[in-house]
Amino acid sequence: MLQNISILNQALDVSVLRHNTISNNLANMDTPNYKPQKVVFEEVLKGELANSSFEGTRSNTKHIPIGNSQARPFITEESVVTQNNGNGVDVDKEMSDLTENSIWYQTLSYQLSEEFNLLKTAIKSR
Template sequence: MLQNINLVQRALDASVLRHNAISNNIANVNTPNYKPQKVIFEDILKQELSGAGFDGKRTNAKHIPIGLAVSSQPLITQEPTVMQNSGNGVDMDSEMTELTQNSIWYQTLSYQISEEFNLLKTAIKSR
Protein backbone atom coordinates (compact mmCIF):
# COMPACT_ATOMS: atom_id res chain seq x y z
CA MET A 1 0.00 0.00 0.00
CA LEU A 2 2.82 2.40 0.81
CA GLN A 3 4.36 1.62 -2.56
CA ASN A 4 1.09 2.74 -4.19
CA ILE A 5 1.15 5.97 -2.21
CA ASN A 6 4.75 6.65 -3.24
CA LEU A 7 3.91 5.94 -6.87
CA VAL A 8 0.90 8.27 -6.82
CA GLN A 9 2.98 10.92 -5.08
CA ARG A 10 5.56 10.82 -7.87
CA ALA A 11 2.77 11.02 -10.45
CA LEU A 12 1.30 14.04 -8.63
CA ASP A 13 4.72 15.72 -8.60
CA ALA A 14 5.05 15.08 -12.33
CA SER A 15 1.58 16.50 -12.91
CA VAL A 16 2.49 19.70 -11.03
CA LEU A 17 5.71 19.96 -13.04
CA ARG A 18 3.74 19.45 -16.27
CA HIS A 19 1.24 22.15 -15.23
CA ASN A 20 4.13 24.59 -14.67
CA ALA A 21 5.66 23.73 -18.05
CA ILE A 22 2.34 24.21 -19.86
CA SER A 23 1.78 27.50 -18.02
CA ASN A 24 5.23 28.69 -19.11
CA ASN A 25 4.44 27.70 -22.69
CA ILE A 26 1.15 29.63 -22.63
CA ALA A 27 2.81 32.66 -21.02
CA ASN A 28 5.45 32.70 -23.78
CA VAL A 29 3.09 32.28 -26.71
CA ASN A 30 4.30 35.57 -28.23
CA THR A 31 7.99 35.28 -27.30
CA PRO A 32 10.17 35.02 -30.40
CA ASN A 33 12.24 31.82 -30.72
CA TYR A 34 10.62 30.26 -27.63
CA LYS A 35 10.69 26.47 -27.67
CA PRO A 36 7.85 24.89 -25.69
CA GLN A 37 8.64 22.61 -22.77
CA LYS A 38 7.23 19.12 -22.38
CA VAL A 39 7.31 16.85 -19.33
CA ILE A 40 7.90 13.15 -19.92
CA PHE A 41 6.93 10.90 -17.02
CA GLU A 42 4.50 8.18 -18.04
CA ASP A 43 6.89 6.53 -20.52
CA ILE A 44 9.67 6.47 -17.92
CA LEU A 45 7.28 4.98 -15.36
CA LYS A 46 6.03 2.32 -17.80
CA GLN A 47 9.60 1.31 -18.58
CA GLU A 48 10.41 1.09 -14.88
CA LEU A 49 7.31 -0.93 -14.01
CA SER A 50 7.73 -3.31 -16.95
CA GLY A 51 11.09 -4.37 -15.61
CA ALA A 52 12.90 -3.28 -18.76
CA GLY A 53 16.60 -2.93 -18.19
CA PHE A 54 18.32 -4.05 -15.03
CA ASP A 55 19.12 -2.89 -11.54
CA GLY A 56 22.59 -3.80 -10.29
CA LYS A 57 22.90 -5.41 -6.87
CA ARG A 58 24.89 -3.38 -4.36
CA THR A 59 26.72 -5.42 -1.75
CA ASN A 60 28.05 -2.33 -0.01
CA ALA A 61 26.43 1.05 0.61
CA LYS A 62 29.55 2.73 -0.82
CA HIS A 63 29.12 1.06 -4.21
CA ILE A 64 27.90 3.17 -7.10
CA PRO A 65 24.34 2.22 -8.12
CA ILE A 66 24.03 0.97 -11.71
CA GLY A 67 21.05 0.24 -13.90
CA LEU A 68 17.51 1.45 -13.41
CA ALA A 69 16.87 2.76 -9.94
CA VAL A 70 13.30 3.06 -8.75
CA SER A 71 13.02 6.80 -9.11
CA SER A 72 10.62 7.63 -11.95
CA GLN A 73 11.77 11.21 -12.08
CA PRO A 74 10.03 13.30 -14.74
CA LEU A 75 12.12 14.64 -17.58
CA ILE A 76 11.66 18.15 -18.99
CA THR A 77 12.41 18.49 -22.70
CA GLN A 78 12.07 21.28 -25.22
CA GLU A 79 10.04 20.71 -28.35
CA PRO A 80 12.07 21.51 -31.50
CA THR A 81 8.96 22.18 -33.61
CA VAL A 82 8.65 25.73 -34.97
CA MET A 83 5.14 26.73 -35.97
CA GLN A 84 5.32 30.50 -36.34
CA ASN A 85 7.45 32.88 -38.37
CA SER A 86 8.86 34.34 -35.15
CA GLY A 87 10.44 30.97 -34.33
CA ASN A 88 7.94 30.35 -31.54
CA GLY A 89 6.69 26.77 -31.33
CA VAL A 90 3.73 27.20 -28.97
CA ASP A 91 0.39 25.94 -30.30
CA MET A 92 -2.29 27.40 -28.02
CA ASP A 93 -4.93 24.81 -28.92
CA SER A 94 -2.56 21.98 -28.10
CA GLU A 95 -1.41 23.63 -24.86
CA MET A 96 -4.98 24.22 -23.67
CA THR A 97 -5.86 20.59 -24.45
CA GLU A 98 -2.83 19.35 -22.53
CA LEU A 99 -3.67 21.68 -19.64
CA THR A 100 -7.20 20.26 -19.44
CA GLN A 101 -5.95 16.66 -19.65
CA ASN A 102 -3.36 17.35 -16.96
CA SER A 103 -5.97 18.93 -14.67
CA ILE A 104 -8.20 15.86 -14.99
CA TRP A 105 -5.20 13.59 -14.39
CA TYR A 106 -4.25 15.57 -11.25
CA GLN A 107 -7.80 15.37 -9.89
CA THR A 108 -7.85 11.62 -10.51
CA LEU A 109 -4.54 11.13 -8.73
CA SER A 110 -5.67 13.31 -5.82
CA TYR A 111 -8.80 11.20 -5.44
CA GLN A 112 -6.77 8.00 -5.63
CA ILE A 113 -4.30 9.06 -2.93
CA SER A 114 -7.18 10.22 -0.76
CA GLU A 115 -8.76 6.77 -1.05
CA GLU A 116 -5.44 5.11 -0.16
CA PHE A 117 -5.27 7.19 3.02
CA ASN A 118 -8.91 6.38 3.81
CA LEU A 119 -8.07 2.67 3.55
CA LEU A 120 -5.13 3.14 5.90
CA LYS A 121 -7.31 5.08 8.34
CA THR A 122 -9.95 2.32 8.26
CA ALA A 123 -7.30 -0.33 8.86
CA ILE A 124 -5.89 1.58 11.83
CA LYS A 125 -9.33 2.16 13.39
CA SER A 126 -10.34 -1.49 13.07
CA ARG A 127 -7.41 -2.66 15.19
Protein backbone atom coordinates in the same frame (compact mmCIF):
# COMPACT_ATOMS: atom_id res chain seq x y z
CA MET B 1 -0.50 -0.06 -0.49
CA LEU B 2 2.49 2.07 0.48
CA GLN B 3 3.97 1.61 -2.98
CA ASN B 4 0.68 2.90 -4.44
CA ILE B 5 0.89 5.97 -2.21
CA SER B 6 4.49 6.58 -3.27
CA ILE B 7 3.63 6.26 -6.96
CA LEU B 8 0.59 8.53 -6.61
CA ASN B 9 2.70 11.08 -4.75
CA GLN B 10 5.29 11.06 -7.56
CA ALA B 11 2.54 11.37 -10.17
CA LEU B 12 1.06 14.38 -8.34
CA ASP B 13 4.50 16.03 -8.27
CA VAL B 14 4.87 15.41 -11.99
CA SER B 15 1.41 16.83 -12.63
CA VAL B 16 2.43 20.04 -10.85
CA LEU B 17 5.66 20.16 -12.88
CA ARG B 18 3.66 19.59 -16.07
CA HIS B 19 1.23 22.40 -15.11
CA ASN B 20 4.15 24.79 -14.56
CA THR B 21 5.75 23.76 -17.87
CA ILE B 22 2.52 24.30 -19.82
CA SER B 23 1.99 27.65 -18.08
CA ASN B 24 5.52 28.65 -19.05
CA ASN B 25 4.83 27.67 -22.66
CA LEU B 26 1.67 29.78 -22.69
CA ALA B 27 3.51 32.72 -21.11
CA ASN B 28 6.06 32.56 -23.93
CA MET B 29 3.62 32.13 -26.81
CA ASP B 30 4.78 35.40 -28.43
CA THR B 31 8.50 35.05 -27.66
CA PRO B 32 10.50 34.76 -30.90
CA ASN B 33 12.28 31.42 -31.40
CA TYR B 34 10.83 29.97 -28.18
CA LYS B 35 10.62 26.18 -28.28
CA PRO B 36 7.82 24.72 -26.15
CA GLN B 37 8.76 22.23 -23.46
CA LYS B 38 7.04 19.09 -22.27
CA VAL B 39 7.42 16.81 -19.27
CA VAL B 40 8.23 13.16 -19.86
CA PHE B 41 7.45 10.84 -16.97
CA GLU B 42 4.83 8.17 -17.61
CA GLU B 43 7.02 6.29 -20.09
CA VAL B 44 9.95 6.40 -17.65
CA LEU B 45 7.79 5.16 -14.77
CA LYS B 46 6.32 2.30 -16.82
CA GLY B 47 9.80 1.16 -17.78
CA GLU B 48 11.00 1.46 -14.19
CA LEU B 49 8.10 -0.57 -12.83
CA ALA B 50 8.48 -3.23 -15.51
CA ASN B 51 12.19 -3.66 -14.75
CA SER B 52 11.97 -3.23 -10.98
CA SER B 53 13.51 -6.11 -9.08
CA PHE B 54 13.95 -4.39 -5.73
CA GLU B 55 11.94 -5.81 -2.87
CA GLY B 56 12.25 -4.90 0.79
CA THR B 57 13.13 -7.64 3.26
CA ARG B 58 10.15 -8.82 5.28
CA SER B 59 10.97 -10.42 8.61
CA ASN B 60 7.29 -10.95 9.35
CA THR B 61 4.44 -11.91 7.01
CA LYS B 62 2.39 -9.04 8.45
CA HIS B 63 4.88 -6.51 7.13
CA ILE B 64 3.78 -4.54 4.10
CA PRO B 65 5.83 -5.39 0.99
CA ILE B 66 7.80 -2.45 -0.36
CA GLY B 67 9.58 -1.64 -3.58
CA ASN B 68 11.64 1.25 -4.79
CA SER B 69 10.94 3.36 -7.84
CA GLN B 70 13.54 5.95 -8.75
CA ALA B 71 11.78 7.22 -11.88
CA ARG B 72 12.40 10.92 -12.37
CA PRO B 73 10.58 13.24 -14.74
CA PHE B 74 12.52 15.29 -17.21
CA ILE B 75 11.68 18.21 -19.46
CA THR B 76 12.35 18.08 -23.19
CA GLU B 77 12.18 20.81 -25.78
CA GLU B 78 9.90 20.25 -28.73
CA SER B 79 11.29 21.25 -32.12
CA VAL B 80 7.99 22.26 -33.73
CA VAL B 81 7.75 25.70 -35.33
CA THR B 82 4.21 26.93 -35.87
CA GLN B 83 4.71 30.70 -36.24
CA ASN B 84 6.72 32.91 -38.59
CA ASN B 85 8.84 34.24 -35.71
CA GLY B 86 10.17 30.74 -34.94
CA ASN B 87 7.91 30.23 -31.94
CA GLY B 88 6.57 26.69 -31.59
CA VAL B 89 3.77 27.21 -29.06
CA ASP B 90 0.37 25.98 -30.26
CA VAL B 91 -2.06 27.68 -27.89
CA ASP B 92 -4.92 25.26 -28.62
CA LYS B 93 -2.70 22.25 -27.90
CA GLU B 94 -1.33 23.82 -24.72
CA MET B 95 -4.82 24.64 -23.44
CA SER B 96 -5.95 21.10 -24.23
CA ASP B 97 -2.91 19.70 -22.41
CA LEU B 98 -3.60 21.99 -19.45
CA THR B 99 -7.20 20.78 -19.20
CA GLU B 100 -6.13 17.14 -19.47
CA ASN B 101 -3.47 17.67 -16.79
CA SER B 102 -6.00 19.34 -14.47
CA ILE B 103 -8.35 16.35 -14.79
CA TRP B 104 -5.42 13.99 -14.23
CA TYR B 105 -4.40 15.91 -11.08
CA GLN B 106 -7.94 15.72 -9.70
CA THR B 107 -8.07 11.98 -10.42
CA LEU B 108 -4.72 11.38 -8.73
CA SER B 109 -5.80 13.44 -5.71
CA TYR B 110 -8.96 11.36 -5.38
CA GLN B 111 -7.04 8.09 -5.70
CA LEU B 112 -4.50 9.19 -3.09
CA SER B 113 -7.32 10.19 -0.74
CA GLU B 114 -8.88 6.74 -1.18
CA GLU B 115 -5.54 5.02 -0.43
CA PHE B 116 -5.31 6.98 2.82
CA ASN B 117 -8.91 6.09 3.67
CA LEU B 118 -8.10 2.40 3.17
CA LEU B 119 -5.02 2.76 5.35
CA LYS B 120 -7.05 4.55 8.03
CA THR B 121 -9.70 1.81 7.93
CA ALA B 122 -7.02 -0.87 8.29
CA ILE B 123 -5.49 0.90 11.28
CA LYS B 124 -8.87 1.39 12.99
CA SER B 125 -9.84 -2.27 12.53
CA ARG B 126 -6.76 -3.47 14.46
